[in-house]
Amino acid sequence: MSPMDWKGSSGRGPGGIKDFEEVLKKIREQFRGKFRFHGSLWLLLLAVLIVAAGYASVYTVAPEETGVIQRFGRYVRLTGPGLHFKLPFGIETVGKVKTGRNFQMEFGYRTVEAGVRSRFTERGFKEESLMLSGDLNVVDLQWTVQYKIGDPKDFLFQVKDVDSAIRDMSESVMRRVVGNRLFDFVLTVGRAEIADRVKVEMQKVLDSYRTGIQVVNVKMQNVTPPGPVEAAFNEVNEAEQERESKINQAQAAYNREIPKAKGSALQTISKAEGYALERVNLAKGEANRFIDVLKEYRQAKDVTKRRLYLESMNQLLDKVDEIYVIDADQKGLVPLLDLQKARGK
8 A cells, every 4th residue: 555545535644533534444445355355265275175185085995905004104004995084185194905915926936928838937046946955965946935915014014025034934944844854755755745844834934023924825846856867866756656656556456355355254254144043043943843742752652653654754755756556565567658758758
């Protein structure tokens, strides 16, 4: 406001009441216009601020992820999959950890190109794969470790480089387990046992360091002797496999024949016991019958003797086809013509 604005219509200075009222009126009019302008600007800025705060407060967590919320850099909470809210403008930040996915780490080789016909390379990774067995033989061993993130909080805040920790722990545990086994065992039948043992011991070490990692599987990919003796050890491996195959075949034959022989023996024993029981019961029945007949014979000897004779003759005659009755005193008996024999019967 210029000094001229303080003068009224009568030309007097600002000391009069009328001049003072005019000055207040002019100031009120000027501030009223400015207030309307700045009020619209503040409303616009407030709307932009609200939109920005809403946009900064909303975040989404994918189905295979877990959200880790930090407030001013300090851990606060975990959030699951879906739409969530947080404090905006950097007060709370969210980190997303893929807890629903399995990761794989390779040792002794690397996958160059994955697909139906994957390509691998072993060049430059012999330091990982070469190790000593318990009998001081060199083993060229390749394996993979599958793992997932079980505790996102420990995974983010307890270990600085989790991948290096997993690689170092897996290699250390594998060398220790192989170093306690014989070479032939590692090369032939001990692969599954070694993989299971490495998984258990590796999980113990990872838990002790609170890495938040859960070991899903340890798989032995390739176990071979050093190059100069590989052919000889392959022959040994084939012989071991053939031996195991023969043992399995013999065990199968044993399991098939032995139960069969035992069943046949039990069947024979059962038949013999049944036959013995039958003969004993028959003998007891005959003995009891003879005792009964003897009692009857003692009471009536003639009648019993005649009845026994008739019963015996009845049983005998039932077995005879033809009966001829002749006189015992007849001499010079001429045989008659055998008509049945003549007819071919």
